[in-house]
Amino acid sequence: MSIGPVELLVLKFPGERVGRNVAGSLQDLVQTGLIRVIDLVFARKSGTNGVQVLELHELEDEDSGMIEPLVADITGFLNGDDVEKLTVAMEPGSSAAIMLFEHAWAKNFADQVAAAHGEVVLAERIPRAVIDELVRAHEEEPASMAAPAGVR
Secondary structure, three states: OOOOOEEEEEEEEEOOOOOOOHHHHHHHHHHHOEEEEEEEEEEEEOOOEEEEOOOOOOOOOOOOHHHHHHHHHHHHOOHHHHHHHHHOOOOOOOEEEEEEEOOHHHHHHOOOOOOOOOOOOOOOOOOOOHHHHHHHHHHHHHOOOOOOOOOO
């Protein structure tokens, strides 16, 4: 079975709940075939008990019912040791969603690259804050300083 690129994503939220509307956005990504959830773990960090790993049914969140059908094929690739390492820098009183997912949209592309004996040399995610800053700087650039079209 071939698989598209796989990514590990750790999301941190203040308090004991995953942010509102996150489940709906995740549902949209899965239902449109953009991603496939491979594994999903939730964690809470308290000041006294360290990190608590939570199963989906243990969440006290109305959105958890939307997530459950999306993760029917959970692999168990992420374990307690992974959660411990990935949440070490979290502040007490925060929670996390740790997700391993396939970029399903890129599966065919990855298959074609492999068939051509190509390989990924670099794949890097640029943080949103960096892109936002670049866009802001570009928008603030005076028209006289901008490069002519097609020149960078």
